[in-house]
Amino acid sequence: MTDSLQGHKARKRFGQNFLHDDNIIQQIVAAFAPEQGQLAVEIGPGLGALTQYLLPALQHLHVVELDRDLAARLPQTLAGLGQLTIHQVDALAFNFSQLANQTPQLRVIGNLPYNISTPLIFHLLSHSQSIQDMVFMLQKEVVDRLGAEPDTADYGRLSVMVQYRCQVDWLLAVPPEAFNPAPKVQSAVVKLTPWQKSPYNCVNESLLQQVVSTAFNQRRKTLRNCLKGLASDADFEAVSINPNLRAEVLSVQQFVQLTNQLDSHVST
Template identity: 35%
Template sequence: MRQITKELIQKYDIRLTKSLGQNFLVDDNIIDKIVNMADIDKNDIVIEVGPGIGNMTRRLAAKAGRLIAVEIDKHLIPPLEEVLKEFPNSSLINKDILKTSLEEVIREEKEKAPETEHVKIVANLPYYITTPIIMKFLEENPGIDTMVFMIQKEVAERIVASPGGKDYGALSVAVQYYSKPERLFDVSPHCFVPKPEVDSTVIRMKVFKEPAVKLINKDMFFTTVKASFGQRRKTLLNALSNSNKFAKSKEEIRQILIDLGIDENARGETLTINQFAQISNRFAQPTQN
């Protein structure tokens, strides 16, 4: 795969763009492992983000009912067209995934293959916009079942982190509100052309049909989470009262924490998603006169 990649780069005179985070995965074993972890069959619509020159795209298309490759770089469209010409079940979209309507794309693909039942996302994500892409999928979620991503190792550690650890933060809570993330395996920089400067990790996220907790106000929940982690060295009480995001005095916030059995001197990184939900639901309740 490494040699084929170099030949395609030379054939199409491709100039890799550092600003787009272009590092092509060329290790056949790793590609096979990623595809296998997505457990793809003909009942699936698969969206691949940033297919590059199609090293993984070909294998995804061979297994999926429908394959949609979304590539922002127009210079990579010709090699992708070459790769996908033998797969009539594939579509190639030259757009920025952050500006693309997932609902519209999936609806169009389901019209082409109404027998498909599931939607899966598989991608070697550009590391510089990993979080915005993941959160777009989770927040918009037009029926996504599973997502398998290769991302920067440090980001993967934050996504799967549990309460109490240094990696646990707002990103951990946000992802785990929408899904159950699982760390699968690490990938060496030597598996890419060109080699990235960081280690990579493959994660799988099983998307919940309903979020992990019931909320009165989702915006209030995420505001509470961000405020709790905004000043990590401060106690939970001080972090929440100093944020000025809640129409509550410090004493009112203290009483809410006492009522919920949450230590006011705890730090945000020790709270579970359920505890964040309890606090935010109390903040969202109308003030009693």
């Protein structure tokens, strides 16, 4: 596929940066470890850099590609490698759960467009009951946030909600020169594995999302000020959380405990 860039110009509006470093490509595929018969979907196959290795190993692969020109050329580029099912749609609007007959069985991989990576991850989390695991190339800054620990600069809403749903494993760093065109940022590959048995017992996940989002909305303010109207001093005391702390200090477990405490008001 050395000539695969010919005839296609990367489109900035789609956030296209095409991976071409074969060593990096092989490492990503090895980390994903595709096997024949597995149900898998690749987001943003682009010119097929990953797809050319995934498809023969799986024998059947779903791909989600918004760019109609790229979607049209994939069957020719990948002819004879296996059965390719192309969904020419926006990944943010795609129902990933529809591909899975049982749960969790869907495997997801992709070099995600950096301009939509965070909303796309949240969209995928809403389908996590159908997903076995996800391996993504992302901006390194986003990967750092995904796996960040409490009381660090990278820790925030994304960290809490992803870690609530998934185990996060950092896999490898990817330099800008591995892409064409080269992005202005560093990249990294991460594996997200939805919990089969969650370590967190949250009774109201929509309330958890509200609490976390509100708490980090003004992250320099104290929890008492951020959550005014949602949580009282008595609520904080009930779960042994100091209301004068900031959101970035709380662990995922503490957010869950606070949410469960607040939900008890709704339930009674």
